[in-house]
Amino acid sequence: ARALFWFRRDLRLDDNHALARALTEVGDVVPVFIFDRNILDPLPRQDRRVEFIHAAVASLKARLQELGSDLIVRHGDAVTWIARLAGEHKVSAVYTNEDYEPDAIARDVLAARALGVRDIPLRTFKDTVIFARAEVMTGQKKPYTVFTPYKKQWRERLGHDAVAAHPSADHLDKLAKLPESPMPSLEKLGFEPAGLAETKIDASEAGAQAALERFVDRAIVRYHEDRDFPALPGTSRLSVHNRFGTVSIRALARAALAAPKGEGAETWLSELAWRDFYFQLLYHYPDVATQPFKTEYTDIAWQNDPELFAAWCEGRTGYPIVDAAMIQLNTSGFMHNRLRMIVASFLTKDLLVDYRWGEAYFAKQLLDFDQAPNNGGWQWAASTGCDAQPYFRIFNPSRQSERFDPDAKFIKHYLPALAKADAKLLHAPWENSSKLAASGVKLGVDYPRPVVDHATQRDACLVMFKKIRET
Ligand code: FAD
Incomplete structure (x- = not known):
């Protein structure tokens, strides 16, 4: 018997649940990856994530070739390709790991249907999370919507079984022997490099392992203080x-459980x-993808000023901690x-501005x-979520900046125009514009004046939320 293994958001050979099951239950496994046009076509032509996936897929393919197998890579409609490859390779089943996003669930329904026509089952397994779906529920068998009790049960159940490795790496000799085939270049997929190289991120299983080891060796014990x-x-x-x-x-969970016991881990x-x-x-609650979890907040009268939104996106709000953060996002x-x-x-x-504008911008960047x-x-x-920040708790960006970037080291790194200024002036530069000018930074020239006044906006925000609560 033969099986197809469909890689998606599990681009690795080690401790891969569905891969382990395919190798041990069927053997002779044909690995495939599909660049899904339905996902890729609407994206901008420069997209760091596509570049990351392309690099990770290439690395996976090279490893599979070293093992005498290969990764079959296709570009098109994923469901069509999976059904077609399953037929071509005469497989008895298709194995893949579960995906919990609404669009991915819908895609899997279609894939199961297309395969079902040929009597080929789509077998899916939990891999992306430690506890999935309805595994951690309240006493009334309802989903938790408050984190603390969820976390308590989650932590109590985090034993050996929950985090045990699936032995995919031990059975790689059962992969189908395949002739080497090419894969489409990034350009062929319709994309241009988007600066992944500059981020120095190693988009491979080895790169991830090295990052995990670095963190466990150097930072996990102090995580609670430094994070x-x-x-x-x-x-x-x-x-x-x-x-x-x-x-x-x-x-990750095994590494944390094996680390020195303490608050860090x-x-x-x-x-x-x-x-x-x-x-x-x-x-x-798949509706949260488009609507507030707290439905009473559906009608909040967000002001949605496009100019303020553009200033936020581009890191020119005049609040250095906000601007430096946005530049970090845009550049890295x-x-x-x-x-x-x-x-x-x-x-x-x-x-x-409506949180969904920010959510969509983050999704792009x-x-x-x-x-x-x-x-x-x-x-x-935004306080619209379950167990969210209460609406009247509004971060003061200047206080946050003083607390979490006291020496303005982060700010100065991403806003070099401010590098020479005294750090103390950079949490609220408008309060100290003459001192700032003395260190060579002229507000409105070298760095923007604030686009809004925090105290005024804070009041407006409270009014906006209270209106909803009173109706
Ligand atoms: P670490 O601090 O080392 O944490 C370890 C891992 O835990 C992370 O790699 C991540 O997988 C997970 N994690 C950490 N914090 C959170 C959290 N608050 N919620 C859920 N998982 C968490 N995380 C994403 O992975 N993707 C997103 O698109 C994303 N968008 C976010 C948007 C907003 C507005 C906020 C407030 C948080 C968002 N996060 C997101 C969560 C968090 O900021 C990142 O996971 C974290 O900064 C990643 O850095 P790290 O790997 O060094 O995390």
């Missing part, structure tokens, strides 16, 4: 690897729990978590863009 300071290398930077599955999420595990939490939330495809919270709060509660955590993060910051 909020964007100028420190305090977090793992593994999110892009989690997005594309160049590392197993179980490997526990806090990091909590972040992995947040990730699972948002995945199960999107699964149970990454943004530190503390800064994601600050800029999301600023867009929604200072600029009074972030290398680690993932629908569940991105939507969860935005709805948290």
